[in-house]
Amino acid sequence: MKNRAFRTVTLAMAITSLAAVAACGSGGAGDEASGPVDVEFWGWAPGYEKSVELFNASHPGIKVTYSKISPGSKGGYTKMLSAVKAGNAPCLASVGFETLPTFAAAGALQDATAAAAPYAKEYAPWAFAQSSVAGHTYGLPVDIAPMALIYRKDLFAKYGINEAPKTWDEYAADAALIHAADPNAYITYFGNDAYNFAGLAWQAGAKWFTTGGDRWTVDVNDPATKKVTAFWQNLIDKKLVKTVPSFDTALYKGMGEGTILSDVNAVWDTPILADSVKETTGKWAVAPMPVWDTATPTAGNAGGTPNTVLKGCKHVKEAVEFAHWFATDPASVTNLIKETGIYPAALTGLDNPALAEPNPFYGGQKIYDVFKDSATRIDPTFQWGPVMTKTSGALGDGLGKAGTGTTTLDAALADTQAQTLAEMKTQGMETG
Structure with a gap:
């Protein structure tokens, strides 16, 4: 993403206060203490604790204490914001690209621009930019999340599909073919994951949030997104996709028994x-x-997470040093590829041998070759909004209802647009 300014009244006030905090908490001479510097770190992804162990074993001057919490959307972000408000937040935390602007608007981040600047050129430019808000950098990216088609190759072949569909038109045709051959079989499912849907819209060229001066423009139901809703509404109406909540046990039951044959999703x-x-x-x-x-x-891209400095951190320099090591050290990156399923945001990570290993679950395929190609075709200008908790909640609810037929996807978009604008108005943000 290009590093655009998005200055609202609320955000401007937050940045002003953060600058004051940063002056006394930037890891400078006034923060020196005897013994190792303690950096507390919160996250939830599998494999993170192993990378922390590797760091602590090789960096006696900095001790990172890792706490595994609930995923951000399942209470982790609420816990972080509450800790910031109470003045006992960790120094560093996993805050996704999509949520970082919301944290900035809430005044929950600490400026790490000076500490992060020396590392900027070591990351995919758009990933580094998504770790920033209004010219202030708040962390360093661990990964990006290019999307691909994950599919049952054997069952596609059973139904006469010997080559994965290259276009959405081909995908729709294959959906009809599969369901006609077996009424209990579906090419895929339609769930309620707002961020997966955002990735589909991102691919289509959506621009949900843009800025000019002090104002936000919100266009969640833009033409590109409506192209996506028209496609999926057609499949839903024709009952060519199974409607099931994202990540639900029923989803994996269907995938396991061969009635749900594919998923368009991110590398993770x-x-x-x-x-x-x-x-x-x-x-x-x-x-x-x-x-x-x-x-x-x-x-499309559906995810990506920087390790982000939270308000009140007294050792910003050391926190960023660890964040950079975490995202670039070969042993750490190898661990994160194998255990977490990341696609590295660091440029050096793209040469990690773990990306070239055959994957037994996927028939010995070197699956990262596909994601490497996808990563080069992600639009770097897509921008997230400042109230994504509200936006994603409204959208996820609408997607779920559309899947069951109680609303339409276009109606879900309109409701998401309205709820987003209402929340921004409540927070004193200028829109237009």
Whole structure:
């Protein structure tokens, strides 16, 4: 993402207060203490604790204490914001690209611009930019989340589909073919994951949030997004997709028994799927996500997380030093690829040998080759909004209702647009 200014009244006030805090908490001479510097770190992804152990074993001057908490959307972010408000927040925390602007608007982040600046060129430019708000950098990115088509290669072949669909039109045709051959089989499911849907919209060219001067423009129901809703509404109406909540046990039951045959999702979903349907090892494959236009193929992104400095951190320099090591050290990156399923945001991470290893669950395929290609086709200008907790909640609720037929996807978009604008107005943000 380009590093655009997004200055609202609330955000400007937050940044002003953060600058004052940073002056006395930037890890400078006034913060020197005898013994190792303690840096507390909160996160939830599998494998993070191993990288922390590796760091502590090789950096006697900094001791990182890791606490595993609930995922951000399941209470982790609320816990972080409460801790900031209470004055006992950790120094560093996992805050996704999509949520970082919300934390900035809430005044929950601490400026780490000076500490992070020397490392900027070591990351994918758009990933580093998404760790920043209004010219202030608050952390360093661990990963990005290019999307792909994850599918049952054996069952596609059973239904006469010997090549993964390259376009969304082909995907829809294959959906009809599969369901006609077996009324209990579906090419995929339609769930209620707002961020997965955002990745689909991102691929289509959506621009949900833009800024000019002190004002936000919100366009969650823009033409690109409506192209996506029209596609999926058609599949829902024709009952060509199974409607089931995202990450629900019913989803993995269907995938395991061969009634749900694919998932268009991010790189981090590959280990989740492998762990959830172990009995199908060797039967899955990964292909590029279907595209709208083969002449200009694009890919979506559904995730990505910087390790972010929270307000009140007394050792910003050391926290950023650890965050950089965490995202770039070869042993740490290897661990995160294998245990967490990341696609590295650090440029050096792209040469990590773990990315070239065959994956037994996916039939020995080197699946990261697909994600490497997808990563080059992500639009770097997509921007998240300042109240994504409200936006994603409204959208996820609407997607779930649309899947069951109690509303339409376009109505869900309109409601999300209205709820987002109302929340921004409540927080004193200028829109227009």
